[in-house]
Amino acid sequence: MSDAHAHHFSGRVEDARLVTGTGRYAADWSLPGQLYACFVRSDRGHAEIVSVNIENARKHPGVKRVYTGADAVAAGYTQYFVIVNFPGRGGNHMIKPPRPVLAAGKVRHVGDALAMVVADTAQAAQDAAELVEVEYRDLPSVVSAEEALAPGAPQLHQEAPGNLAFDYEAGNEEAVKAAFAQAAHVTRRKLEVTRVAPNPMELRGCTVRYEPKDGIYHVHVCIQGINMMRKQLAAITGVPEEKFVVHAQDIGGSFGQRSAAYPEYVMQMLASKELGRPVRWISTRSEGFVSDTHGRGNTVTGELALDRDGKFLALKLDWLADMGGYLSATGSASHTRNPSTCMTGVYKIPALYGRFRLAFTNTVPVAAYRGAGRPDMAYVIERLVNQAAAELKIDPAELRRRNFIPKDQFPYKTPTGSTYEATDLHTVLERAVKFADWKGFPARRKKSEQAGKLRGIGIATVIENTGAGLFPKDQVEIETTAGGIDVFTVSQSQGQGHETAFAEIVAHELGIAPGKVRIRQGVKALIGNHTGGSRSTVGAGSACKLAALKLIEQGKSLAAEQLEVEPSQVSYAKGVFQVRGEKKKIGLFELAKKKPINVMGEGTFLSTFPNGCHITEVEIDPATGVAEVVAYNAVDDCGNVINHTIVEGQVHGAVAQGAGQVFGEHVVYDRNGQLLTGSFMDYCMPRAGLVPGIRMQDSPVPSVNNALGVKGVGESGCTASIPSLTNAVLDALRPLGVQHLDMPLTPAKLWHAIRSARKSDADERR
Numbered sequence: 205m206s207d208a209h210a211h212h213f214s215g216r217v218e219d220a221r222l223v224t225g226t227g228r229y230a231a232d233w234s235l236p237g238q239l240y241a242c243f244v245r246s247d248r249g250h251a252e253i254v255s256v257n258i259e260n261a262r263k264h265p266g267v268k269r270v271y272t273g274a275d276a277v278a279a280g281y282t283q284y285f286v287i288v289n290f291p292g293r294g295g296n297h298m299i300k301p302p303r304p305v306l307a308a309g310k311v312r313h314v315g316d317a318l319a320m321v322v323a324d325t326a327q328a329a330q331d332a333a334e335l336v337e338v339e340y341r342d343l344p345s346v347v348s349a350e351e352a353l354a355p356g357a358p359q360l361h362q363e364a365p366g367n368l369a370f371d372y373e374a375g376n377e378e379a380v381k382a383a384f385a386q387a388a389h390v391t392r393r394k395l396e397v398t399r400v401a402p403n404p405m406e407l408r409g410c411t412v413r414y415e416p417k418d419g420i421y422h423v424h425v426c427i428q429g430i431n432m433m434r435k436q437l438a439a440i441t442g443v444p445e446e447k448f449v450v451h452a453q454d455i456g457g458s459f460g461q462r463s464a465a466y467p468e469y470v471m472q473m474l475a476s477k478e479l480g481r482p483v484r485w486i487s488t489r490s491e492g493f494v495s496d497t498h499g500r501g502n503t504v505t506g507e508l509a510l511d512r513d514g515k516f517l518a519l520k521l522d523w524l525a526d527m528g529g530y531l532s533a534t535g536s537a538s539h540t541r542n543p544s545t546c547m548t549g550v551y552k553i554p555a556l557y558g559r560f561r562l563a564f565t566n567t568v569p570v571a572a573y574r575g576a577g578r579p580d581m582a583y584v585i586e587r588l589v590n591q592a593a594a595e596l597k598i599d600p601a602e603l604r605r606r607n608f609i610p611k612d613q614f615p616y617k618t619p620t621g622s623t624y625e626a627t628d629l630h631t632v633l634e635r636a637v638k639f640a641d642w643k644g645f646p647a648r649r650k651k652s653e654q655a656g657k658l659r660g661i662g663i664a665t666v667i668e669n670t671g672a673g674l675f676p677k678d679q680v681e682i683e684t685t686a687g688g689i690d691v692f693t694v695s696q697s698q699g700q701g702h703e704t705a706f707a708e709i710v711a712h713e714l715g716i717a718p719g720k721v722r723i724r725q726g727v728k729a730l731i732g733n734h735t736g737g738s739r740s741t742v743g744a745g746s747a748c749k750l751a752a753l754k755l756i757e758q759g760k761s762l763a764a765e766q767l768e769v770e771p772s773q774v775s776y777a778k779g780v781f782q783v784r785g786e787k788k789k790i791g792l793f794e795l796a797k798k799k800p801i802n803v804m805g806e807g808t809f810l811s812t813f814p815n816g817c818h819i820t821e822v823e824i825d826p827a828t829g830v831a832e833v834v835a836y837n838a839v840d841d842c843g844n845v846i847n848h849t850i851v852e853g854q855v856h857g858a859v860a861q862g863a864g865q866v867f868g869e870h871v872v873y874d875r876n877g878q879l880l881t882g883s884f885m886d887y888c889m890p891r892a893g894l895v896p897g898i899r900m901q902d903s904p905v906p907s908v909n910n911a912l913g914v915k916g917v918g919e920s921g922c923t924a925s926i927p928s929l930t931n932a933v934l935d936a937l938r939p940l941g942v943q944h945l946d947m948p949l950t951p952a953k954l955w956h957a958i959r960s961a962r963k964s965d966a967d968e969r970r
């Protein structure tokens with residue numbers, strides 16, 4: 205690339221580093237004298253641990269120490285961090301059974317770690333781990349929430365009778381009952397929001413170094429933000445937060461999965477302190493399948509009541525969430541409050557009631573996964589709306605129009621207590637309908653039919669809650685340097701392009717080139733949220749703007765001193781402070797050389813509600829059952845857009861993840877709790893070809909809740925694509941009489957559905 209071209213390169217600034225292999229990930233930390241950990245994991249779904257014999261492992265050359273659950277218990281590391289602390293139905297509180305950071309007494313899922321070997325080399329640690337002898341007494345397993353909550357199910361935790369971790373509700377049960385009694389039509393469906401494995405490209409890993417001089421634990425780990433990690437490690441171990449220094453540079457994807465302080469890291473703390481050397485552990489992919497948290501995993505029965513005119517009267521949900529063998533840090537929020545904040549979807553529904561029951565099962569713990577409950581909710585609502593449209597023979601776009609929250613009712617207080625701020629649902633829909641040529645679909649369907657294909661069109665109009673974090677505010681610090689500006693944040697990009705977008709925010713306010721601004725993540729201890737919940741632009745991004753404005757104000761006083769005038773006489777534009785009406789001026793960086801400027805921007809930012817309409821088309825080959833996505837049209841309102849290329853990239857990635865779940869991804873356990881999909885040979889990740897041509901349009905209504913007018917976008921593509929693509933497939937099959945299919949819509953499933961529909965059709969004609 206010539207210099208001239210390089211200058212015009214408009215990609216993300218981090219990409220040159222990331223695509224040339226010069227990024228620094230968890231496994232790239234290599235500390236002098238480091239030891240290597242290997243975990244012994246349960247190969248049973250559910251069993252009592254009768255004994256763990258570590259004698260042979262301990263004698264293996266190079267082994268420093270072998271830890272078991274007893275060591276975790278002795279250290280007192282038995283209570284895992286769980287963010288939910290609000291009451292549920294009838295004031296009950298979530299049951300948080302003890303979870304020693306190495307299993308003691310019992311294992312509850314395949315992959316549950318019960319011993320840790322620490323040795324001089326990774327090979328020695330692995331070899332010795334194979335010498336650990338575990339005697340189990342097998343117990344029956346239960347692998348779905350529905351079965352776990354049924355009477356007589358095997359019990360996982362004695363603290364949680366009936367395997368019920370939490371019984372939560374949202375909305376008004378009585379109002380819903382009354383509304384159903386008045387309904388002219390009720391649409392019902394039981395839906396599986398399938399369990400999936402996030403599988404970031406980077407394998408999970410951590411190296412802990414304990415520094416006895418000051419009692420600090422240096423934790424080199426893949427994270428979503430330093431504060432969330434410190435808070436959890438402190439909560440689990442009782443070590444004060446300030447004793448943790450978390451180091452991270454590049455993160456190779458996370459999708460909600462890496463916000464947690466996993467048990468392995470806590471055991472590494474213990475070992476590093478005791479053995480006086482850094483302790484490193486890097487997962488393998490197969491290990492990741494059984495120890496990295498999974499996502500989604502709900503069975504939801506939904507009922508939508510409508511009046512004679514197709515107006516929605518009430519929505520009722522019975523939501524069963526599969527939490528896995530233990531509560532994760534975030535999973536319980538993803539299946540209670542998160543989905544209930546958007547339970548009305550984009551519709552005016554006078555009465556809502558949802559009951560959410562969280563169950564323990566003998567599977568890997570479930571945690572937040574891109575959308576964290578909002579895609580699940582959107583999927584349920586949008587499937588019901590499409591089904592209602594089919595049952596009432598109303599065009600699905602028209603049924604939506606009829607029920608949208610009208611523009612003049614924003615800010616809109618929903619029956620489950622959210623306040624949707626500003627949006628314009630009708631404009632989004634009309635743009636999408638035009639963009640996708642909704643009206644031209646019958647002709648396209650006919651054409652596909654002539655080619656022997658079944659064509660369907662899918663629509664989803666969705667909204668979600670982004671922004672608002674766990675920490676009281678978001679702080680960003682700006683420091684001038686010799687020739688530029690350093691911006692410090694505690695949010696942590698995992699691929700979202702913050703180094704580009706945040707620099708653009710600051711550069712825009714200051715009227716300077718983005719190249720002058722350097723984003724530095726997680727190196728200063730500031731108050732602020734981790735990157736998750738699509739909140740970084742709303743929070744840290746807004747704080748960037750506020751900090752830049754403060755820099756200008758402070759710069760004016762300093763410039764006034766230099767220029768020997770009153771600050772009120774100084775104006776600022778494009779990197780230059782100038783005395784009004786005079787030629788006297790001083791450049792920002794010239795000033796900074798004389799007097800470095802350091803300012804803090806901060807604020808508390810409320811939820812924003814990005815929304816969108818995704819219209820998709822699929823063509824199914826009845827001979828093979830293969831569904832091809834032949835059109836993907838997305839219109840999204842994510843408020844003011846900072847960088848359209850990044851926004852499109854975020855939507856593309858999330859749509860691919862949604863499509864992955866719709867067409868192939870699925871975590872499957874057998875009755876004994878054995879994971880049947882524990883590698884890429886049997887767990888079907890999406891390939892680029894699955895969603896070839898995503899077209900996207902912005903339809904912004906600025907948020908009124910933050911300085912930038914932005915709404916989050918990082919998860920929107922998941923939320924919209926899952927219902928839209930599923931609706932498209934069902935639209936293709938409905939003419940055959942197929943009313944319902946659960947994900948994943950694999951070729952085999954579609955082929956069978958088509959065959960049996962045609963067979964019963966033929967039987968009828970006979």
Ligand code: MCN
Pocket residue numbers: 456457458459460573574575698699700701702705706735736737738739740741742745842843844845846847848850851854857914915916917918919
């Ligand atoms: N953006 C913008 N204009 C807006 C909104 C956002 O230009 N109106 C840009 C932002 O500046 C940022 C990106 O879009 O560069 C995403 O911003 P935002 O929506 O604020 O989301 P976060 O940065 O907080 O990212 C979190 C979100 C979540 S919750 C998951 S999960 C997720 C996702 O982002 N995981 C990802 N996107 C991911 N992308 C990659 N590559 N890897 C992951 O692990």
